[in-house]
Amino acid sequence: MKKKSLRSKVYTSLRSDIISGKLSGGTRITENFIANSLGVSRTPVREALQKLTQEKLLVAIPKAGYLIEDLSDYDIQDLFENRMQIEQIAFQKASQNITPEELKILDDNLENTKAAIKSGNNFQVTELDIAFHEIIYKAARSKTLFRVCKNLSDLTVKYRYWLNLIPNLSNESLKHHIMIYQSILSKDTQKLSQALLQHAQYANIHIVGVMKKQRSDAFSKEDF
Amino acid sequence: MKKKSLRSKVYTSLRSDIISGKLSGGTRITENFIANSLGVSRTPVREALQKLTQEKLLVAIPKAGYLIEDLSDYDIQDLFENRMQIEQIAFQKASQNITPEELKILDDNLENTKAAIKSGNNFQVTELDIAFHEIIYKAARSKTLFRVCKNLSDLTVKYRYWLNLIPNLSNESLKHHIMIYQSILSKDTQKLSQALLQHAQYANIHIVGVMKKQRSDAFSKEDF
């Protein structure tokens, strides 16, 4: 195992807390607070916070710390909508360039997802969801598209995690993945386009309700 | 005027040196070297370098400094090709949402570009080129698309600057901008799509030659 810098440890830890909702949107944090919590100096913390700020997971408030980014419903829908549009480009290219080995990995991913849903391992469901998309990004054979898609994927992770907490929705998502897989397998451009559209629309339909629940949960946790 | 941090000064200065080619691709730099050159401590330099690394203008070499990113011809073409694909999405949305005021700004931009080409102000030609695209990004009314397009635009600036050094090419580019402007004005989806395609293709055709010249220039500058 590679030895990691404190900066990257702080980054990973903080990022996972933000994505999981442990640090909920709107929460204010400071360099010292994080440094003390993790028992390191401010230097690696600063650098991790700056990276997260650049990735839009945090917002820097001049001379007053940082806030956990809290997207409005409108911005979340914008994010999902346009991520899908850009994924359309990547997925179409992927369907031209994907190898049998990669198709096999996708197939395995679907099987594992089915099992994870059955066993109720929500964290793993989301991890597999992310992996599914990422395999296809890679198969597009474009550094540019990979980078952009990965970045947008990161921004949606938090919300996808919450969506997958609802069993019906993770099942629905799996169905879409299967449809996407089959479209790529048969190189059916039309069907692929439609499957992706459906995949994004289902998120857009449900995300508002999920966000409302998430916010009220965070609120009551705060109060009592 | 807003007071700027040293970090952002270092960032701006370094970024402009990279984009202008003053620091050419493949050059190695270290934190101390930059800190001494600019007369500041390593701290703000480090943070600026990390930001530039995240933006893919630099590559970090563990325990050995940084390299100015030097994309291969293949990667440059990938960048231009897929930036255009994503701009297609943004530009189509922009043509639906753009305001008369923004159209006026585009029109002014074209006039100013014509003048800048005539007067041979290459730096300004590129600045106006960047501004033209950015106005349209904004008109798409999507934070996500704006962010992605802006990021990809930044990555291409260096190359667009070199392309515009050749008078023929900046004129050709202006023609494409006029065509794009007219397509947006008349909301002609097809024509817009084609204009953008042409705009990107012309870059892809000429960039390899320009890069070859740039590299040999940097080489001879190094030697004598």
Place this chain on the structure above:
DNA sequence: CAAACACATGTTGTATACAATATGTGTTTG
């Protein structure tokens, strides 16, 4: 009482010293 000023406090910004690590070079040793 209201306004303005001064000061304490919290927070980021910057400089600096030291630690950890990778790389190359010279020297030792079989």
Place this chain on the structure above:
DNA sequence: CAAACACATATTGTATACAACATGTGTTTG
């Protein structure tokens, strides 16, 4: 001579001290 080891050097990584600055609070003053 070749291999391995030790050491000097260059570089990033981290901790810490202090500076700059913004904000709120209490006190002074008209």
